[in-house]
Amino acid sequence: MNIALIAHDKKKDTLVNFAVAYKHIFEKATLYATGTTGLRIMEATGMTINRFLSGPLGGDQQIGALIAEDRMDLVLFFRDPLAAQPHEPDILALLRLCDVHDIPVATNIATAEILVKALERGDFAWREVK
Numbered sequence: 001m002n003i004a005l006i007a008h009d010k011k012k013d014t015l016v017n018f019a020v021a022y023k024h025i026f027e028k029a030t031l032y033a034t035g036t037t038g039l040r041i042m043e044a045t046g047m048t049i050n051r052f053l054s055g056p057l058g059g060d061q062q063i064g065a066l067i068a069e070d071r072m073d074l075v076l077f078f079r080d081p082l083a084a085q086p087h088e089p090d091i092l093a094l095l096r097l098c099d100v101h102d103i104p105v106a107t108n109i110a111t112a113e114i115l116v117k118a119l120e121r122g123d124f125a126w127r128e129v130k
């Protein structure tokens with residue numbers, strides 16, 4: 001199970017706390033993250049995370065490439081809906097690729113909570129038989 005964890009600056013604390021709360025689930029998966037998000041989660045949880053570049057420098061595109069190759073099973077991307085991002089096209093491209101490849105994606109903690117509980121229950125088994 002490959003999971004991508006990404007958060008904009010104002011949402012990083014939320015994602016870090018989320019990763020701490022669900023560490024028992026996340027530690028069974030292979031984790032990927034954009035640069036700063038990954039560092040913050042590693043520091044808080046001690047989990048190993050495959051980190052890409054920071055989002056504005058191309059990290060969203062790197063994760064998008066894995067989605068395009070159907071190598072990502074779940075994307076948790078806590079976006080900041082109240083601030084303009086310099087790399088908005090990259091963000092939209094990543095989310096578009098999730099739709100192209102039918103990858104479950106949460107852009108806020110409420111949806112993430114539901115998806116992670118579904119993951120724990122085994123609802124993502126279909127990703128393994130694809």
Ligand SMILES: O=C(CO)COP(=O)(O)O
Pocket residue numbers: 006007008009033034035036037038053054055056059060091
């Ligand atoms: O900008 C981001 C996602 O669009 C996240 O990048 P960082 O994790 O490096 O802050």
